Amino acid sequence: MTVQAAAPDTNYGTTASGSSFYAAMRILPREQRDAMFQIYSFCRQVDDIADSDGPRPERLSALQQWREDIDALYRGNPPPRLRDYVASVKKFGLQREDFLAIIDGMEMDVPQEIRAPDLATLDLYCDRVASAVGRLSVRVFGLPSDDGILLAHHLGRALQLTNILRDIDEDASLGRLYLPREELEKNGITSTDPLRVATEKALPKVCAALVERARSHFVEADKIMARHPRRLVRAPRIMSKYYHAILQLLIARGFAAPRAPVRVGKFARLAIVLRYAFI
Structure with missing residues (x-):
């Protein structure tokens, strides 16, 4: 590019x-x-x-x-x-x-390729590829330093975990598996072959644990944004609501194979922007 x-x-x-x-x-x-x-x-x-x-x-x-x-x-x-x-x-x-x-x-x-990282490595990955972007962004938005860094921590992880849950099959086709090793082993999955893991019957239980992690980060991010003037948090709130909508669609669809792609519709996206940017 x-x-x-x-x-x-x-x-x-x-x-x-x-x-x-x-x-x-x-x-x-x-x-x-x-x-x-x-x-x-x-x-x-x-x-x-x-x-x-x-x-x-x-x-x-x-x-x-x-x-x-x-x-x-x-x-x-x-x-x-x-x-x-x-x-x-x-x-x-x-x-x-x-x-x-x-x-x-x-x-x-x-x-x-990353394959079944342990939880500490997964969290480091989320911090680098998502929360670091958030730390740059909150400075642009004008949020106070302490809450800005905290928002970047939680919202970055919420968005990245949602991405991981959404892209299981796409990542597997690239030879990548971001689901944490501890959760795989806890549910009896010993393989780290992405394509094989993607078809495991116990995969929904692994995903359920990541869903709860993502949800908890969304909740904490919302608490932080609620403490600040609306004008400072319009952009991160739109991103949060958009990705939370993706997470809800994933939960409704389920994680058992085969998995149909999910996408937030055009009118739903527009409604999010109108609600949190202007109304």
């Missing part, structure tokens, strides 16, 4: 327009919106590297180049692809460590 430096609102908006992220960010004032689309673009580019079918050494090298580019940005000598990030980094105090954590998270899938 190529991101041009000029006209960031148009370019980043186009990049994100197919995502649930887009509607939540379009309601922000321009400077915040541009910063969020920059964060999104960065995440998409490093994610595309991790998910590509290129040789692993080349992917590792490409991610290392991103680390070096982030370091150069914070030394005051940004490469061309990061020049338009300078204003956002300064205005919102975006932290170098969070950008690097995202790269580290994406890299966890590169040396070898």
Whole structure:
């Protein structure tokens, strides 16, 4: 994915327009919106590297180049692809460590595919690929530091666990299995072969444990957002409600094979945006 430096609102908006992220960010004032689309673009580019079918050494090298580019940005000598990030980094105090954590998270899938990580590794993965994005985002939204970091912790994990539950079959086709080893073993699943695990009769019990984890994080995120003015939490609340709707659809469908894909309908998405952005 190529991101041009000029006209960031148009370019980043186009990049994100197919995502649930887009509607939540379009309601922000321009400077915040541009910063969020920059964060999104960065995440998409490093994610595309991790998910590509290129040789692993080349992917590792490409991610290392991103680390070096982030370091150069914070030394005051940004490469061309990061020049338009300078204003956002300064205005919102975006932290170098969070950008690097995202790269580290994406890299966890590169040396070898993740398969049945233990709970501590799964939580680290969620922190890097989701909550680190949240830590950048809450600075843009203007939330106080302590509650902002706490919101990033809970909402990031809620969204990522929902993604994992939604994408079991897609991930299995890529040789990946993000369901935690402890829950698999507790329910008598000893294989770590993603395609085999995806057909196990005990899989719904494994997923039920992750559903409860995701639900608890959604609850904690809602408590934090309730403490702050509506204008500060409109965007994260839209994301929360959208992903909670996905989780509810997954629960209603169930996790036994075969699993039909779930999707929040257009009118349901519009209702979420209207309710939490404007009403």
